[in-house]
Amino acid sequence: MQPLLKVENLLKRYAKRSLTGAREELLALDSVSFTIFPGTTLAVVGESGSGKSTLASCLACLESLTTGNIWFEGKDIVKLGERARRQVRPQIQLMFQDPASSLNPRWSVLEILVEPLILQGKFKQEEMKQRANFLLERVGLSPDIVERLPTELSGGQRQRLAIARALALEPKLLILDEALSALDCSVQAQIANLLTELQSSLGMTYLFITHDLAMAAYLADEIAVMNRGRIVEQGPAEKILKQPQHETTLRLLAAVPRITRATLPAVEQ
Amino acid sequence: MASVLEIRDLHVSYRSREGVLCPALNGISLALMPGEILGVLGESGSGKSTLAVSLVRLLPGNGEITRGAVHFEGKDLLQTKLEELQQIRGRRISLIFQEPSLALHPTMRAGQQVRQVLAAHSSQGKSGLNEGTRQVFAEVFPEEVDRISRSYPHQLSGGQRQRVLIAQAIVCGPSVVIADEPTASLDPATQMEILGVFRTLRARLGLAMIFITHNPALLSGFADRVMILYGGQVVECGPAETVLASPRHPYTKALFQSIPAVSDGRGSSRKTRLPVIPGDSSPSSLPRGGCPFEPRCTERMNICREREPALVNLGESHVVSCFKYEN
Numbered sequence: 001m002q003p004l005l006k007v008e009n010l011l012k013r014y015a016k017r018s019l020t021g022a023r024e025e026l027l028a029l030d031s032v033s034f035t036i037f038p039g040t041t042l043a044v045v046g047e048s049g050s051g052k053s054t055l056a057s058c059l060a061c062l063e064s065l066t067t068g069n070i071w072f073e074g075k076d077i078v079k080l081g082e083r084a085r086r087q088v089r090p091q092i093q094l095m096f097q098d099p100a101s102s103l104n105p106r107w108s109v110l111e112i113l114v115e116p117l118i119l120q121g122k123f124k125q126e127e128m129k130q131r132a133n134f135l136l137e138r139v140g141l142s143p144d145i146v147e148r149l150p151t152e153l154s155g156g157q158r159q160r161l162a163i164a165r166a167l168a169l170e171p172k173l174l175i176l177d178e179a180l181s182a183l184d185c186s187v188q189a190q191i192a193n194l195l196t197e198l199q200s201s202l203g204m205t206y207l208f209i210t211h212d213l214a215m216a217a218y219l220a221d222e223i224a225v226m227n228r229g230r231i232v233e234q235g236p237a238e239k240i241l242k243q244p245q246h247e248t249t250l251r252l253l254a255a256v257p258r259i260t261r262a263t264l265p266a267v268e269q
Numbered sequence: 270m271a272s273v274l275e276i277r278d279l280h281v282s283y284r285s286r287e288g289v290l291c292p293a294l295n296g297i298s299l300a301l302m303p304g305e306i307l308g309v310l311g312e313s314g315s316g317k318s319t320l321a322v323s324l325v326r327l328l329p330g331n332g333e334i335t336r337g338a339v340h341f342e343g344k345d346l347l348q349t350k351l352e353e354l355q356q357i358r359g360r361r362i363s364l365i366f367q368e369p370s371l372a373l374h375p376t377m378r379a380g381q382q383v384r385q386v387l388a389a390h391s392s393q394g395k396s397g398l399n400e401g402t403r404q405v406f407a408e409v410f411p412e413e414v415d416r417i418s419r420s421y422p423h424q425l426s427g428g429q430r431q432r433v434l435i436a437q438a439i440v441c442g443p444s445v446v447i448a449d450e451p452t453a454s455l456d457p458a459t460q461m462e463i464l465g466v467f468r469t470l471r472a473r474l475g476l477a478m479i480f481i482t483h484n485p486a487l488l489s490g491f492a493d494r495v496m497i498l499y500g501g502q503v504v505e506c507g508p509a510e511t512v513l514a515s516p517r518h519p520y521t522k523a524l525f526q527s528i529p530a531v532s533d534g535r536g537s538s539r540k541t542r543l544p545v546i547p548g549d550s551s552p553s554s555l556p557r558g559g560c561p562f563e564p565r566c567t568e569r570m571n572i573c574r575e576r577e578p579a580l581v582n583l584g585e586s587h588v589v590s591c592f593k594y595e596n
Contacts, residue, residue: 048427048456154549155313184312184483189527189543196542211456218529218543241531255457256486256531 002074003035004205005173010068012054028054030229041206043220045213045252051229052209056177060094061085090169097178099158103150109161110146116168135164139194156187175207180215192219213256217241225249272300273477274445279337281323293319295501301477308492309481314550316501317481321449325358360390363438367450369430373422379433380418387440405440409466428459435466447479464491485525489513497521500561507587517589520562568593
């Protein structure tokens with residue numbers, strides 16, 4: 001099977017000039033390589049500052065790489081011209097941590113959902129409305145809320161709306177940058193289930209960026225552990241969790257706060 | 270033993286733009302013991318942050334304390350004069366907020382920001398203030414006292430900024446610290462580090478703490494007692510070990526179940542769903558009369574809709590508000 005996304009030797013260098021004029025260089029990504037197959041989930045885990053979010057912005061073409069190759073469905077999107085890249089961009093969507101700050105507070109749910117469709121310029125007014133309703137149902141929201149503002153929605157509803165917007169252009173790859181971290185536990189579980197459902201019904205592929213190893217373990221097929229811009233350990237989720245090798249992985253595992261679950265009574269359904 | 274802080278039947282409401290009072294806290298009562306770490310657990314909208322700010326009357330303009338009392342050092346904080354309250358805020362009771370980067374002044378050195386708090390509450394001279402600041406930095410940054418106190422907030426990591434806020438909170442030697450989601454914006458390793466700092470301080474200074482969080486797992490091995498809020502009410506409260514290991518209220522049980530454990534990795538059991546609590550807890554979906562959790566509860570009975578459950582004592586100061594445990 002052809003991988004959906006294959007990246008090789010990604011390198012991203014930020015140059016910053018301090019007040020005294022000395023040049024400092026920061027290597028945010030350093031020889032990062034991995035592949036994701038269609039319909040699977042790769043979780044990228046790491047501590048703050050490990051380069052996870054830089055990776056997300058580079059893949060979504062929001063930042064340019066210093067060097068490296070990104071093949072999406074066999075095409076090297078780094079080498080593509082702007083016009084050709086515009087064809088690829090809708091197929092890779094990015095979702096952020098805080099739904100409250102990634103949705104325009106003055107726009108209604110409908111306006112938020114049709115914006116990506118308007119930008120594509122391929123849809124008629126009526127079509128767009130239908131599609132918005134369809135997207136809302138797909139993420140488990142009632143079409144009755146189209147007139148509401150994001151502030152009138154709960155945290156879980158807002159994140160569902162963000163997912164619906166990300167799905168508007170039928171992307172093949174969804175990059176979730178800490179998309180669950182800002183949510184309450186019970187809402188996290190609802191959204192995690194929604195992501196799993198969408199994966200089985202639409203064959204979605206996810207790149208799930210997180211510092212929560214437990215959630216990574218639950219959602220991902222493969223896990224890549226990052227530290228200071230490098231992938232230090234990578235493999236099937238189960239193997240990483242059961243036989244962690246690198247000290248970063250061990251540190252992340254040790255830091256997963258847990259309640260002793262053995263004694264928890266089952267929830268009667 | 271006498272409590273350091275006692276809250277009695279606290280009711281707080283917010284006035285909406287249309288002038289309607291929306292209840293946020295419905296009769297919270299609580300006694301905090303000296304040196305105790307009380308974990309307050311609740312999801313968004315449960316009233317946990319309202320609780321933190323209403324204890325020292327820092328509610329936003331549309332917030333109103335409609336009933337109740339907060340007893341601290343022989344005074345009712347809800348009735349004291351503002352000047353008296355100013356002497357208590359930051360000196361005897363201090364607050365730590367979630368976002369360390371927003372709570373610090375961006376163009377003032379860390380040491381200066383801590384020193385200012387001390388200066389506001391003491392009549393010491395220059396050298397006394399410097400010494401006091403140095404001591405508190407030594408407490409939270411055992412290794413790099415000088416470098417950190419000369420740094421600006423942007424030169425510090427998230428964990429270090431949170432430590433500066435802790436230094437501000439303890440510099441006047443308070444007996445109660447209220448921390449509202451102090452670790453929510455930090456990564457797990459740093460979270461653990463900050464919890465470690467709190468535990469050390471508790472042991473060294475005998476601080477009592479109200480630690481507010483939405484993450485039950487953080488409280489395990491950290492808090493002495495856990496109080497769970499839902500819809501502005503206490504649904505369960507008891508010793509941390511007992512509540513975390515064997516929760517009794519249907520909400521607490523369902524909440525704990527919805528958190529995946531590392532050992533729940535997909536592997537062979539691929540596509541298993543996480544147990545969820547149906548519905549949401551937004552204020553508009555909370556029922557009036559009856560138990561606030563009733564619409565989402567899997568164990569609901571007829572009585573749950575008729576009246577509010579009272580707190581039932583299950584022994585060892587473990588209380589739960591659910592009709593299942595009455596009689």
